[in-house]
Amino acid sequence: MKWKHALTAMTATAIVAPAPASYAAELGDEARELAQQLEEDANPQVRVAALLTLGETADRAQRRELEAKKGAEAEREKLAVGLALMLAGDRSATAYSASLLKESTTTYAHLRELVFALPASVQQTLLAATLNGADAATRRDVFRYLAQQSGDLYGLLQDSLTSTSAELREDARVATVYTAHPEALNFAESMLRSRDAGVRKDATAITAAFLDKPDARVELINVLEKALENRDEAVKLEAARQLVRLGEDKGAAPLFKHASALEPAERAEIFGFLIEHRARVRLDEVRPLIEATEDQRDRELLYQLAAITGDDAVYQELVAMFRSDTFNERLVGVQALGLTRRAEALEHLGRGLFEGQREIRLYSARGLGQIANPEALTGLRRAVTNERDKEVRLAAVEALGNIKDRGSVQVMRFLTTDQDPEVKRQLVASLINTGVPEAAQALEMLLRDRNLDVQWDAFVGLLKLAPESAQRHISTALRNPPEQFTDALNPQQLSAQMREALYTAMFNHSSSRVRQAAISQLERYRETLLPLAQKLATSAGLNPEVRAELVYQLASAADSKNTATLESVVRLFGEEPAAIVAAWALAREGQADMEASFRGYLGRDNPLMRAIAAYGLARID
Numbered sequence: 255m256k257w258k259h260a261l262t263a264m265t266a267t268a269i270v271a272p273a274p275a276s277y278a279a280e281l282g283d284e285a286r287e288l289a290q291q292l293e294e295d296a297n298p299q300v301r302v303a304a305l306l307t308l309g310e311t312a313d314r315a316q317r318r319e320l321e322a323k324k325g326a327e328a329e330r331e332k333l334a335v336g337l338a339l340m341l342a343g344d345r346s347a348t349a350y351s352a353s354l355l356k357e358s359t360t361t362y363a364h365l366r367e368l369v370f371a372l373p374a375s376v377q378q379t380l381l382a383a384t385l386n387g388a389d390a391a392t393r394r395d396v397f398r399y400l401a402q403q404s405g406d407l408y409g410l411l412q413d414s415l416t417s418t419s420a421e422l423r424e425d426a427r428v429a430t431v432y433t434a435h436p437e438a439l440n441f442a443e444s445m446l447r448s449r450d451a452g453v454r455k456d457a458t459a460i461t462a463a464f465l466d467k468p469d470a471r472v473e474l475i476n477v478l479e480k481a482l483e484n485r486d487e488a489v490k491l492e493a494a495r496q497l498v499r500l501g502e503d504k505g506a507a508p509l510f511k512h513a514s515a516l517e518p519a520e521r522a523e524i525f526g527f528l529i530e531h532r533a534r535v536r537l538d539e540v541r542p543l544i545e546a547t548e549d550q551r552d553r554e555l556l557y558q559l560a561a562i563t564g565d566d567a568v569y570q571e572l573v574a575m576f577r578s579d580t581f582n583e584r585l586v587g588v589q590a591l592g593l594t595r596r597a598e599a600l601e602h603l604g605r606g607l608f609e610g611q612r613e614i615r616l617y618s619a620r621g622l623g624q625i626a627n628p629e630a631l632t633g634l635r636r637a638v639t640n641e642r643d644k645e646v647r648l649a650a651v652e653a654l655g656n657i658k659d660r661g662s663v664q665v666m667r668f669l670t671t672d673q674d675p676e677v678k679r680q681l682v683a684s685l686i687n688t689g690v691p692e693a694a695q696a697l698e699m700l701l702r703d704r705n706l707d708v709q710w711d712a713f714v715g716l717l718k719l720a721p722e723s724a725q726r727h728i729s730t731a732l733r734n735p736p737e738q739f740t741d742a743l744n745p746q747q748l749s750a751q752m753r754e755a756l757y758t759a760m761f762n763h764s765s766s767r768v769r770q771a772a773i774s775q776l777e778r779y780r781e782t783l784l785p786l787a788q789k790l791a792t793s794a795g796l797n798p799e800v801r802a803e804l805v806y807q808l809a810s811a812a813d814s815k816n817t818a819t820l821e822s823v824v825r826l827f828g829e830e831p832a833a834i835v836a837a838w839a840l841a842r843e844g845q846a847d848m849e850a851s852f853r854g855y856l857g858r859d860n861p862l863m864r865a866i867a868a869y870g871l872a873r874i875d
Contacts (some may be wrong), residue, residue: 285872303865309338352383362395397429404812434463506533518552525555561593592621623653655684686715694720801832809839844873
């Protein structure tokens with residue numbers, strides 16, 4: 255065959271420097287000849303690759319030849335002709351290709367399998383045109399694709415995030431939030447300066463996506479602190495909430511100031527939020543509200559905020575109220591005493607744990623947990639054993655988890671045989687919360703529970719408390735995990751060793767549900783899991799579909815550090831789909847130092863690999 259004769263006469267020496275114009279032209283002629291030999295191949299994928307090469311190397315007359323191919327019956331080949339014409343510099347090709355993408359029912363597949371092969375700059379032009387006037391389904395497919403890209407391609411999302419169209423912004427925001435790449439924080443920071451209130455609001459939705467990404471904590475706090483100065487009150491308050499969730503007291507003051515001007519019923523939620531996160535506010539700002547309010551619930555919440563300050567006078571008031579004969583006064587005292595975190599309050603709350611009134615028992619249990627002193631264990635042991643009210647019992651179990659002492663674990667071990675799944679799940683959460691090594695043994699017992707949710711919760715607990723134990727139980731835990739099991743997994747919260755062990759098992763799992771869950775996690779935490787993806791991409795025995803997805807994510811990261819891995823995939827797994835994805839990713843870059851590799855691919859039996867190699871040669875300039 256002609257391509258073999260051509261290969262024999264070619265050098266396999268890598269060209270590191272940019273190719274001179276004359277040499278680049280020779281490569282183009284060579285690649286065009288190879289593409290012409292393959293453009294009638296029976297495999298439509300080969301024909302597509304050949305068309306792109308013909309487009310990359312076309313002069314004006316050859317563009318007219320490509321125009322004539324628009325009559326192809328298959329949608330895929332019509333689109334390939336349009337993309338080829340774009341590469342050839344045809345001015346009308348962008349609109350033509352964009353219209354095909356808009357009309358297609360398989361837009362996302364076309365983006366991943368065809369548009370992916372184009373240089374980033376050409377993709378930008380095409381996708382911007384495709385978004386213009388697209389319907390909702392097309393927009394979502396384009397945004398889904400863009401959200402997995404990097405650099406300027408990923409930057410296209412920012413243009414839509416600041417659009418005047420609310421629908422366009424929403425679709426772009428959903429995609430941006432899903433993958434939440436670090437660059438998205440830059441988008442948010444810029445969006446906060448927009449004149450459009452909707453754009454500013456969307457900025458806080460993007461920052462919220464980073465609350466569970468500790469690797470971006472410093473950058474996130476920086477953006478949120480700037481947002482506290484925003485002229486938009488709603489943005490300022492949402493930024494304050496997110497700071498409070500991160501444990502930053504700087505967010506508490508704006509929230510409290512805003513709530514102070516509201517009626518008691520309207521500010522209850524904000525006060526409750528501040529209390530839940532133990533956010534500190536100034537006592538001299540709380541006192542006037544306490545003195546002015548006549549609302550029982552408002553008074554309870556205000557005293558809880560006052561208790562968090564640790565002021566001695568407040569503590570004395572709370573003790574007096576707890577001892578009162580008036581039930582409403584006692585409610586104020588019992589709900590706030592624990593928040594003082596004073597050991598002296600243990601005596602009062604310990605008695606309250608066994609009073610006749612349910613509310614007093616409930617809040618006493620919670621208060622003992624807030625103080626988190628091992629001296630409360632005796633009373634809490636009695637409560638979890640004898641208490642008949644389920645909510646009070648759950649509060650006692652939760653309180654045990656706040657006491658970070660091996661004695662607390664000893665009490666909770668007796669609950670591993672409890673028949674109530676809700677109690678069991680709270681038990682697991684409490685064991686994890688203790689953070690003590692002794693909790694691991696109890697969690698191992700719960701791995702054998704009948705309830706799948708309890709089993710999985712226990713395994714996640716071992717990931718945090720006893721990684722070595724968790725590693726021994728990975729295969730059992732993944733055998734039949736509950737639905738949405740990855741909701742409890744955050745790879746950024748695992749050690750590098752544990753992360754590798756767990757996600758390697760998930761990517762290699764026999765169940766497609768588990769493998770797909772791992773891929774979804776890779777999409778959402780790409781920066782964290784990409785080193786593992788790089789390692790697994792060249793490992794033997796990996797599911798071919800998984801390998802292809804790993805390679806796609808590596809290629810989409812647009813990092814030159816991944817080039818060697820992509821070359822290895824082509825070399826080692828030439829018959830798998832992953833090798834085709836890798837070859838396209840290498841070919842579209844047009845790097846002169848890849849010439850030797852492309853010439854090597856020309857020696858393959860697979861005509862698709864040869865067609866892609868020709869495209870790679872044509873792209874060198």
